[in-house]
Amino acid sequence: MRRLVEKEEVETIRHIVEEYLKEKGIDPHEEIWVDSKKAQEILGVRQTQLYLIRTEPQNKIVFSQPNRKNIMYLKQSLYDYLNRNIR
Incomplete structure (x- = not known):
């Protein structure tokens, strides 16, 4: 159960970071x-x-x-x- 919660939290954080990068005009999937x-x-x-x-x-x-x-x-x-x- 704990592992499932961690994966969900990671996905939530990833989504937040991707949205932030998109707002700044950065492609989140581009190589940095x-x-x-x-x-x-x-x-x-x-x-x-x-x-x-x-x-x-x-x-x-x-x-x-x-x-x-x-x-x-x-x-x-x-x-x-x-x-x-x-x-």
């Missing part, structure tokens, strides 16, 4: 974080250039690195970088 391969595609660069862009603080690339080889990038920060640097 992307891996290095997708980040390279978005920026049109290779691995070394992505590293150089990521390590410069003024570029404001938001990333998470839970371990040495797994780096996830906040997709919006990549698009913001492009908007700031491509005219």
Whole structure:
């Protein structure tokens, strides 16, 4: 019984979050974080250039690195970088 209640609560919270994101103009099913391969595609660069862009603080690339080889990038920060640097 407890497990059923937890699932219902999770679904209720998920619905609330999805509605909030929709109100803010964000697709709740769109990827927020992307891996290095997708980040390279978005920026049109290779691995070394992505590293150089990521390590410069003024570029404001938001990333998470839970371990040495797994780096996830906040997709919006990549698009913001492009908007700031491509005219």
